[in-house]
Amino acid sequence: MECSFALTGKDYVIIAADTTAARSIVKMKVDEDKIKTLSPHLLMAYSGESGDTIQFAEFIERNIRLYHIRNLYPLRPQSAASWIRRSLAESLRSRSPYTVNLLIGGFDTADESPHLYWVDYLGTMASVPFAAHGYGSYFALGLLDRYHNPDGSLEEGLDVLRRAINETAQRLVVAPGNYIVKVVDKDGTREIKL
Amino acid sequence: MSIMDHNGGSVVAMAGKDCVAIASDLRLGAGAMTVAMNFEKIFPVTDRIYLGLTGLATDITTLRDRFRYLVNMFTIKESRSIEPSTFAHLVSSTLYSRRFGPYFTEPVLAGLERTPSGGFKPYIAGADLIGCLNFAEDFIVAGTASDKLFGVAEGLWEPDLGPEDLFETISQTLLNSVDRDAYSGWGAIVYIITPEKVITRTLKGRMD
Numbered sequence: 001m002e003c004s005f006a007l008t009g010k011d012y013v014i015i016a017a018d019t020t021a022a023r024s025i026v027k028m029k030v031d032e033d034k035i036k037t038l039s040p041h042l043l044m045a046y047s048g049e050s051g052d053t054i055q056f057a058e059f060i061e062r063n064i065r066l067y068h069i070r071n072l073y074p075l076r077p078q079s080a081a082s083w084i085r086r087s088l089a090e091s092l093r094s095r096s097p098y099t100v101n102l103l104i105g106g107f108d109t110a111d112e113s114p115h116l117y118w119v120d121y122l123g124t125m126a127s128v129p130f131a132a133h134g135y136g137s138y139f140a141l142g143l144l145d146r147y148h149n150p151d152g153s154l155e156e157g158l159d160v161l162r163r164a165i166n167e168t169a170q171r172l173v174v175a176p177g178n179y180i181v182k183v184v185d186k187d188g189t190r191e192i193k194l
Numbered sequence: 195m196s197i198m199d200h201n202g203g204s205v206v207a208m209a210g211k212d213c214v215a216i217a218s219d220l221r222l223g224a225g226a227m228t229v230a231m232n233f234e235k236i237f238p239v240t241d242r243i244y245l246g247l248t249g250l251a252t253d254i255t256t257l258r259d260r261f262r263y264l265v266n267m268f269t270i271k272e273s274r275s276i277e278p279s280t281f282a283h284l285v286s287s288t289l290y291s292r293r294f295g296p297y298f299t300e301p302v303l304a305g306l307e308r309t310p311s312g313g314f315k316p317y318i319a320g321a322d323l324i325g326c327l328n329f330a331e332d333f334i335v336a337g338t339a340s341d342k343l344f345g346v347a348e349g350l351w352e353p354d355l356g357p358e359d360l361f362e363t364i365s366q367t368l369l370n371s372v373d374r375d376a377y378s379g380w381g382a383i384v385y386i387i388t389p390e391k392v393i394t395r396t397l398k399g400r401m402d
Binding site for chain 2: 086126
């Protein structure tokens with residue numbers, strides 16, 4: 001089943017999401033990238049109802065891009081997260097709500113600080129040091145609570161992420177096999193091999 | 195479990211002598227799972243009014259934004275800041291405007307109302323999710339620990355407490371109530387509003 005994890009460090013945010021696209025009990029695809037780069041310093045991992053996820057993520061992606069083009073500068077992570085949350089909250093009370101859960105990680109180049117937001121399909125938003133969605137969260141959150149260091153180096157952050165992924169792989173019956181890991185820091189976003 | 199209990203959290207407000215206090219826990223959950231321990235539920239409306247919102251977290255955030263917009267519009271149109279009693283009715287009518295598809299929150303507000311003689315009078319009020327106002331002279335409680343808060347507040351509160359005594363009373367009421375509630379707790383924040391200043395204190399609580 002779908003799992004995504006994220007954590008902040010001294011000057012970066014790491015986001016990891018599994019790569020399976022499943023329908024019922026069948027794996028349809030095992031290399032799906034479920035982390036979008038919304039702007040040069042903003043990442044968004046999405047999970048949930050399969051049709052909704054892509055539709056919603058692309059809607060967000062295009063609108064964040066439009067803002068960047070119109071204003072010549074991108075939305076800051078706080079503002080982007082706030083707008084995305086609002087889109088979900090408005091969708092919740094519409095005729096057909098999006099069932100999409102998000103982890104939004106960004107690096108604010110104005111004050112050089114990392115930001116991570118946990119957002120669920122209801123439009124609940126929390127600014128957190130680490131976060132997870134899906135069944136993996138039941139295994140990872142306790143671990144992250146114990147081992148996460150908000151001032152840690154990137155290598156330290158990746159070690160904690162490995163712990164979370166390994167624990168999930170060991171204990172979760174329906175654990176995903178593969179993850180895509182992306183990092184956002186002052187140099188922008190990039191994919192990392194764990 | 196009701197949708198009002200999905201994210202957990204509690205708020206309490208108390209009236210003192212020429213001062214009011216409002217306090218909340220800091221938990222945000224998704225059912226039994228704790229997601230964040232820094233989720234604030236009390237927001238400044240003016241420098242003399244604070245609004246606490248319990249219930250569904252998405253509606254807490256939506257209503258916080260909405261009230262900020264409505265109060266800004268009031269302030270611009272009227273060229274004065276809003277009074278607590280006026281704001282209470284703004285809260286009530288906003289919630290009632292969604293009578294048949296409500297925001298799932300129970301608001302609590304605490305403020306100091308200006309009297310005709312130029313002084314200040316404590317003003318606390320609560321409402322249900324469709325905006326039925328409840329004015330109280332003593333205290334208002336809301337949230338998943340509201341039943342415990344009623345009991346403890348009933349035992350600890352007394353009339354005409356000064357700012358420091360009121361702080362002690364509201365802090366003990368909140369901490370001891372949320373410790374008996376699995377959906378509230380994980381730290382707390384207290385605001386004491388006096389005519390001169392607002393005192394903000396964060397409290398450590400049990401993290402289990």
